[in-house]
Amino acid sequence: MRRYLTPFLFLSPATLLILLFFFTPVVATILLSFTDLSTTTFQNPSWVGLKNYQDLLADPFLKKIFLNTAKYVALTLAFNVGMGLLLALLTSLVPERYGDPFRALWLLPRILPPVVYVFIWQGLLAEAPMGLVSDLLGVSKNWLVAAPWTAVILANGFVGASFGMLIFTSAIRAIPRELFYAAAVDGATTWQTVRKVVLPLLAWPILFVTAYQTLSLLTSFEYILLLTDGGPGFYTTEVWSLRAYHLALSNYFGNVEFGLGAAMAAVLVVIGVVVSLFYLKIFNFKALVSEPKIEVY
């Protein structure tokens, strides 16, 4: 076994951290979901079996939360993929010296600190005389309260669109030039070229982006937390992951229900594990994990 000492040493820091902050949490989430851990029982929680899951199913707001989650994922995904596609096509239809700066600009929402990014949205949506949207529409309202879902989807969408944009752009650039020349010789219009040549070749990247972002949207709540924190009012924009977070870590009504929060998180964790294993299967794993290129031993 001595010959494996070197790779073991090289891999040990990464393996240790992955065990500590990926594997243990996956197991812990599931175990904690079977306990009554809360503020009052933090020192010695007891095993309650499936009680948290029963409570979860009995929760009258579960349906609302579920529908909110579906709405959030579906609409944001539609915006992300649609806008990503539109941006990739538009920036490819203009000379590169114009297209590239625009693609870079769309990276900004992603790389700006989320707190600053959300603050800008809050400012733009505020009441007159401060808020630009109120100013433009001539109706002074806090639009974050008046149209919370539009705000949530747009704010998330402007961040998420760049992911599709970058992937679709690389895919468009990989299309052989001959196909465009052939289309041009046949007298195809721009629209026909896009429709008949480009889009069919983007089917696979579109599937990939859709699959990838579905999973990450399902569990993401950072921007909603900052923007509306699930409000305004009662659970208006509260999604599954945010509800789990609120239950376990920041319950303003006093007692933190850690076990129940863990049960909600466990559902996401299981979906996450299953779906990412499934991705590994469909996105051509074998080709990605070929044997090491060179080996001395």
Place this chain on the structure above:
Amino acid sequence: MPLLPKNWPLWLLVLVLITLPIGVGLLWLFLTALFDQVHGLRPVGDFSPENWRFFTEGSVGGRPSIWVALKNSILFAAAVATLEVLIASMAAYAISRMKFPFRTPYLGMILVLHAFPAVSLLIAIYYILRVLGLFDTLIGVILVKASLELPLGIWLMKGFFDQLSWDMEMAALVDGASRWTVFWKVALPLVRPGILALGTFALLSAWGEFILPFTFIVSGKSWTLALYMQSFMREAFVDYGLMAAVGLFYAAPVLLLFLLGQRYLLNIYSGGVKG
């Protein structure tokens, strides 16, 4: 596309229109930070040094000084980026260059974790940090942040190592250098573009990181700029001028990097970094 349509200026116009909100948002941030009041996008009144009082006042409304938050943010981002690049490179080098049992499952695991949404683990990580005694410490959050981005980092660095020719390392090994020396002195310098790309990504991502410090840090002395700024959002009366100034200060390094290195950022983010 290789063939420019004749009416491309029209498409450019459409592009300008849909990108407008991003430009307007930034402009709003600048104006609001600089002037007394901004109505829509029209500055009202003069330049307002009031907005920037957080520089000179030791603490605004009982908060820790912004310099403490700045120091923590710099420390946090630098530590996360260093750890992440170093540990990911080591693991990636072993995967790319060495044979060991369970290599394929290991790599498969890295890939699965890359797609796995790590935020769903937050609740359990809270518990683990409590058990380890790392709750409410900067070190704890640094470890979590670096760990959660490791799969991405390992995957990225493996790609760079895979592209290196073996000859140089072979020569060094024949000369009697150890695997560590070869890694440190020969291979790492050759993948500098990868280190730079992963490092930039890690720095940006850690600089903006909100949810981890928000969840795992309580004490003001460990606040990062994200927490500092967010604390103003919870106030009943929102001081837009002050917040815009804080936000501009906080986002300045990112904006500067954007202005200087657009093309570079575009390359990094196109290179398979996840979002």
